[in-house]
Amino acid sequence: MNAKKANLSGELKKYFGFSTFKGQQEQIIENLLGGKDIFVLMPTGGGKSLCYQLPALISEGTAIVVSPLIALMKNQVDAVNGLSSDDGVAHVLNSSLNKTQTKQVFDDIKGGKTKLLYVAPESLIKDDYLDFLKEVKISFVAIDEAHCISEWGHDFRPEYRNLKSIIDKIAEVPVIALTATATPKVQDDIQKTLGMSDALVFKESFNRPNLYYEVRPKVNVDKEIVRFINQHKGKSGIVYCLSRRKVEEFAQLLQVNGINALPYHAGLDQKIRVANQDKFLMEEVDVIVATIAFGMGIDKPDVRFVIHYDFPKSLESYYQETGRAGRDGGEGHCLAFYDPKDIEKLEKFLAQKPVSEREIGLQLLNEVVGYAETSMSRRQYILYYFGENFDPVKGEGADMCDNSSNPPKLKDATADLKKV
Numbered sequence: 001m002n003a004k005k006a007n008l009s010g011e012l013k014k015y016f017g018f019s020t021f022k023g024q025q026e027q028i029i030e031n032l033l034g035g036k037d038i039f040v041l042m043p044t045g046g047g048k049s050l051c052y053q054l055p056a057l058i059s060e061g062t063a064i065v066v067s068p069l070i071a072l073m074k075n076q077v078d079a080v081n082g083l084s085s086d087d088g089v090a091h092v093l094n095s096s097l098n099k100t101q102t103k104q105v106f107d108d109i110k111g112g113k114t115k116l117l118y119v120a121p122e123s124l125i126k127d128d129y130l131d132f133l134k135e136v137k138i139s140f141v142a143i144d145e146a147h148c149i150s151e152w153g154h155d156f157r158p159e160y161r162n163l164k165s166i167i168d169k170i171a172e173v174p175v176i177a178l179t180a181t182a183t184p185k186v187q188d189d190i191q192k193t194l195g196m197s198d199a200l201v202f203k204e205s206f207n208r209p210n211l212y213y214e215v216r217p218k219v220n221v222d223k224e225i226v227r228f229i230n231q232h233k234g235k236s237g238i239v240y241c242l243s244r245r246k247v248e249e250f251a252q253l254l255q256v257n258g259i260n261a262l263p264y265h266a267g268l269d270q271k272i273r274v275a276n277q278d279k280f281l282m283e284e285v286d287v288i289v290a291t292i293a294f295g296m297g298i299d300k301p302d303v304r305f306v307i308h309y310d311f312p313k314s315l316e317s318y319y320q321e322t323g324r325a326g327r328d329g330g331e332g333h334c335l336a337f338y339d340p341k342d343i344e345k346l347e348k349f350l351a352q353k354p355v356s357e358r359e360i361g362l363q364l365l366n367e368v369v370g371y372a373e374t375s376m377s378r379r380q381y382i383l384y385y386f387g388e389n390f391d392p393v394k395g396e397g398a399d400m401c402d403n404s405s406n407p408p409k410l411k412d413a414t415a416d417l418k419k420v
């Protein structure tokens, strides 16, 4: 056991250059190598990738990594290939590859070179791929962003639902599922759908003690935001709006007010979108005004504020979006503007949806309203939503929200809102 431990640390150092494991990474890896099914719930930035990358690198055969986004896969493959001097340690398999490229991937797997094979779930059902994967040695299967399986998650992808039967066809190997979504409903859904009820569960706290949570009534919101940003001059921040139109309008309004801001949404020309994102990452621009299209896989450590011009459709989304602030452990101010009329609009929108989707949507909105209107510790409210108990007096970051630092004022505001 001790020898193995020393060994794992050695491999960590050798491949990643890190001297210690983060959180429960070591136990997770030991158990995966020991053949157990594993479920990892860890906030964004917790170090989930290493939980399957390291064991894959030191195992015989190829690990299949299921991931939802081609862009994320490409980043990871480049990162893994950079860890080793050999070519082809990691590959992506998808239909964008031509015949020669696909053959190269297959040859590298057969030759034992490839330790990590990244695939999107919709690629996995291709017969050519399935037939090939059945014939080669698979070490284990990792399902990243596993919340995509659940309609209760913030990023449901129907292709994820059939993963269990596909994996069963390929090989009888351990499965590790990982997500940064930890609401009990999503967790339950993932375990049931993947047939992982007996899996070992590793859950880390979702508390982000350095983030300050604040909700203001949505009155004079444009002015309020301009003032807030001017008070944080030169710092990096994100403003989230629900619609593309609002994103464009508000980015302009900020520019007119002398704030260095750019828009980002999926409707923008690809070139402009990437350029705007890069300018934000390279600090040529301070503020990015964006729809939820912005953020997945963005790792800018020193985002100092996340403002919600509009409240998101679930508390889960709120947590993920605010989670982009203060990733370096420094200050992170999360300010949301709440107007019950916005919620009514979202409810009307949901009324046109199929029943099951509508019910889930309404339930999620209810929880958002509960959060916006609560007079209790916002951190306690969010963590409760993730199935975690938090001591609002002694817990880490207990005083870091409007209700804790300034309760009477906010209680009045909340009461006012209820009258509206």
Ligand code: ADP
Residues within 6 Å of the ligand: 018, 019, 020, 021, 022, 025, 042, 043, 044, 045, 046, 047, 048, 049, 050
């Ligand atoms: P997640 O997928 O949980 O959001 P990542 O796997 O992207 O997180 O890792 C977040 C960051 O933490 C990365 O920059 C990664 O290099 C770093 N990291 C992971 N494990 C360790 C470790 N043991 N020591 C130091 N840094 C680590």
Ligand code: MG
Residues within 6 Å of the ligand: 048, 049, 144
């Ligand atoms: Mg990740």
